[in-house]
Amino acid sequence: MAVRVDQFMCRSDNFGALVHDDESGRTLLIDAPEEAPILAAIERTGWKPELLLITHHHGDHVEANLALKQRFGLTIVGPKGEAAKIPGIDQSVSEGDAIPFGRETISVLDTPGHTAGHISYLFPDSHVLFAADTLFALGCGRLLECKPPVMFESLQKLAALPLETRVYCGHEYTQANARFALTVDPTNSALKERSAEIDRLRAGGKATLPTTIGLELSTNPFLRWHDPVIRKNLGMEKAADVEVFAEIRKRKDVF
Ligand SMILES: [Fe+2]
Numbered sequence: 520m521a522v523r524v525d526q527f528m529c530r531s532d533n534f535g536a537l538v539h540d541d542e543s544g545r546t547l548l549i550d551a552p553e554e555a556p557i558l559a560a561i562e563r564t565g566w567k568p569e570l571l572l573i574t575h576h577h578g579d580h581v582e583a584n585l586a587l588k589q590r591f592g593l594t595i596v597g598p599k600g601e602a603a604k605i606p607g608i609d610q611s612v613s614e615g616d617a618i619p620f621g622r623e624t625i626s627v628l629d630t631p632g633h634t635a636g637h638i639s640y641l642f643p644d645s646h647v648l649f650a651a652d653t654l655f656a657l658g659c660g661r662l663l664e665c666k667p668p669v670m671f672e673s674l675q676k677l678a679a680l681p682l683e684t685r686v687y688c689g690h691e692y693t694q695a696n697a698r699f700a701l702t703v704d705p706t707n708s709a710l711k712e713r714s715a716e717i718d719r720l721r722a723g724g725k726a727t728l729p730t731t732i733g734l735e736l737s738t739n740p741f742l743r744w745h746d747p748v749i750r751k752n753l754g755m756e757k758a759a760d761v762e763v764f765a766e767i768r769k770r771k772d773v774f
Contacts, residue, residue, distance in 0.1 A: 521645035522623060524687065526726065527560045528555040532691045533579050534728065536649065538642075539566045540621030546760040547620060547651045548593070549582035549640065550574055550689065558590075568615050570620070573597035574651035575605035575637040580689065584655035600629075600636025613638065630677065633660030639677070646681055651689040653677065657713075658696035659741040660689075661772065667765035671744075674764070678742050682733030693717050699774045702742045703767060710738040722773025724764075740767050 526538040529552035536549040537560055553555065561567060571593050584595055584606040597605035599613040613680050616628035618640075627639040630653040637660075640649045646741055652660035653670070654677050662670055677686075687730065697714040704710055713734070717727050731734035742764040743749055750756045757764050 522621070522647060523644055524647060524685075524729075525560055525564050525566065526687060526728065527556055528691070528726070529556045530579055534687065534689060534691065534726075535560065536687055537561065537564055537566050537568060538620075538647075539564070540623065543621035545569060545621050547572055549586055549687070550651060551752070552579050554583040554586045557583055557587065567591060568593050570708040571595045571617075572618070572625075572640050572649070573605050573608070574639065574649065574689070575634040576601045577634065577652070580651065581606055592649075595767070596637040600631070600638075602632060602636075623638040628676060630654075630673035632662055632673045634664050635664040635669075637673075641680070641684075645730075646684045648677065648680060648684050648686045650686055653697060654686060654735065654739075654741075655688045655690065656678060656686075656693040656727055656735070656738050657700045657710075658692055658771070659768070662768060667768060668761050670768070671761045671764045674742060678732065678736060680732050682731065682736070684732045685729040686731060686735065687729045691726060691728065693702070693730075694721050699771050700738065700740050703752055703770065704738075704743065705752075706748060707738065712737050 523539045529535045533552035539546045546566035546568045548568040576688045588607045595607045596610045596611045597608045599611040602611035616627040618625040628639045631641045633652040686693050697717050720727050744760040
């Protein structure tokens with residue numbers, strides 16, 4: 520049986536997530552954006568985390584590290600490439616490292632681009648990915664510390680995961696991402712349908728996540744650098760894939 524995920528809002532648009540394995544009774548937390556909503560989620564679920572898996576060093580992902588460590592004595596795991604910037608870190612990990620969790624072994628993927636040391640966590644048996652600020656629903660993270668080819672490679676890696684992989688992201692940015700996506704891929708019927716569904720969800724105050732790799736491949740322009748219609752719209756029919764990606768990212772930065 521797959522792990523169970525409880526996703527909840529923190530701050531203005533961050534997500535926190537508790538992951539629970541029913542058989543072992545173990546719980547972990549992905550990122551620590553804000554203490555109060557995390558405590559509320561623990562109270563609501565009854566799932567007490569023993570592990571905190573950090574994706575990258577930004578304040579809106581690590582703010583509650585020390586408070587939660589003091590309260591629960593949890594072990595903090597984070598990216599090797601930016602370990603010095605992760606408060607309270609106990610164990611640093613990078614691509615190829617495995618983290619045992621109940622019946623499942625979590626894989627660490629290096630996914631730099633948004634930050635230089637950003638990592639993602641994959642639960643391969645449950646087909647669940649925590650991509651934080653690398654891959655968003657209909658978007659990708661801003662390139663704050665890296666050049667486009669670095670993020671391009673990270674996104675290629677995630678795009679190659681099984682289509683049914685459920686993807687949890689760091690922020691609820693989907694509605695704004697959809698508006699932009701429609702400017703570069705306006706005739707994509709799957710995107711148009713999804714955009715309408717996103718508007719319905721947001722109007723009802725509901726989260727648009729998780730998404731899946733399959734859904735992103737058919738609608739997210741940041742994974743569709745090969746698409747002839749997008750290329751034509753950008754006037755880049757013969758450009759290299761990475762150049763198409765860089766142009767889409769550049770346009771989104773000023774959208
Ligand atoms: Fe970030």
